[in-house]
Amino acid sequence: MEKPWKCEDCGKGFKGAYGLKRHQRSHTGEKPFTCSVCGKGFITPHELERHQRSHTGERPFPCSQCEKGFTDIGNLRRHERVHTGERPFTCSDCEKEFTQLSSLQRHQRVHAGERPFTCSVCDKGFTRLAHLQRHQQVHTGERPFTCSVCDKAFTQLSNLQAHQRVHTGEKPFICTVCDKGFAQLSSLLSHYVTHTKSRPFKCSDCRRGFKSSQLLMSHQRVHSEERPFICSHCTKSFRTSSNLMQHERDHTGKSPFTSPTGKRFTRSSLTEPQCHSHQRETL
Template sequence: MSRVLPLSVYKNMMNRTEVLLIDGCSKYKCPECSGVFQDFRGLKAHLQIHSGDKEFICPHCKKLFFRKTNLDDHIKSVHQKIREYNCTECGRGFFNSSNLIPHMRIHSGVKKFVCDVCGESFTHWGSLKQHSYTHTDSKFVCSYCGNTYKNPKGLASHIRNVHTIYPKSVCDVCGKEFKKKKLLKEHMVVHTSDRPFECDICPSTFKTKKHLRQHYKKHIQISKYQLV
């Protein structure tokens, strides 16, 4: 089980928790970030993020999780690629129905979430929520460096990319470090003589798909020149 924060810590955070009244209902705002929750139970679960306690490690990518259920979901969706819920229109698979249902609105064309300021409509409530910040002067401030963002999504992305420390994947040939195992795998071709990507127009071969795509552009440019 994941570690429970000491009662004294919860009491301290409870004293600093701001209770908001939104649409006639009480909401709990996290004292550490911009997160807002329906009830205090949800806030308490969220506070584990700020506790620094991450106890469950993915055996495949070494990513860390606060709860075993989150780790299990991660393994199923990312590494086992289990997609039990499929879209009947395009066949795209989803890990759960809560992700499939919003996706189906793309095919229906229904945009039932309407901005009450400018009238723009959206297929997803989350898109409307992000849009609503364009009509406010709200600023979301990074507690690490003071940078400000117009919406929580921008702030979260900044913290994830700039301030979050990930277990690093290290190249055992040159020592270069990568945040993701995928990037290390792509890098390793530099240290081999393999050139598995072949151009089907000329005899050229390349180490990566990226270099092959760049090469194809040259053929396209030559074709355009010959047509002139």
């Protein structure tokens, strides 16, 4: 179809003058249609109308399958693919399919190595704007998501939701082998390896295998001699947090492990042999 109206900035063609004029606002930044409630500007009256529904709560496009409402027909069409399973957008590199064109375009950056969203502080690049915004909180120290129980703050809503399970005791991720529950999906995935002989996490220095990335990271400190866990009392450093906790009991005098005779120990590994010695004394 002929598109005789050409944009002088980018060469894109349009069927009519109105389409060209609307497009040119993307270059000029002009947003002549303004929301009377919040003052936000828009390029087209249709965009303004759709935005105003966020203030009124109007969702005139309901899904016929689940009755969920949407502010515009485009969002409804995309949602309907959840029910139909339709994925009309296919990656030409790996044939992975997507329900939305924007999802395909983001995915293709993985193949192209493109990272168009760059941090102004450290120049680190990201494939998605949301990932950049999340990263910038590292520099600002912003933690906008706060736990209502203990006031602990998080950079991401998903981290807050995972943390709240500590308080509720909820463990929605269930192992299909032994029915053990976990608060986080990552913990469940790590647990699955315990049911196999697989040790997929290999040390690049000695090729020793481990069942989890955490165990591998702990082991690699043997090679790097890194000791990131530092005692707040004497500045002595340790490779693992458990070793640090055991050491700090020497300063605090806390003895969390108790033998059947009532004697207390700072390490659970000491409890069993001590119990045997008590048993021998009573025989």
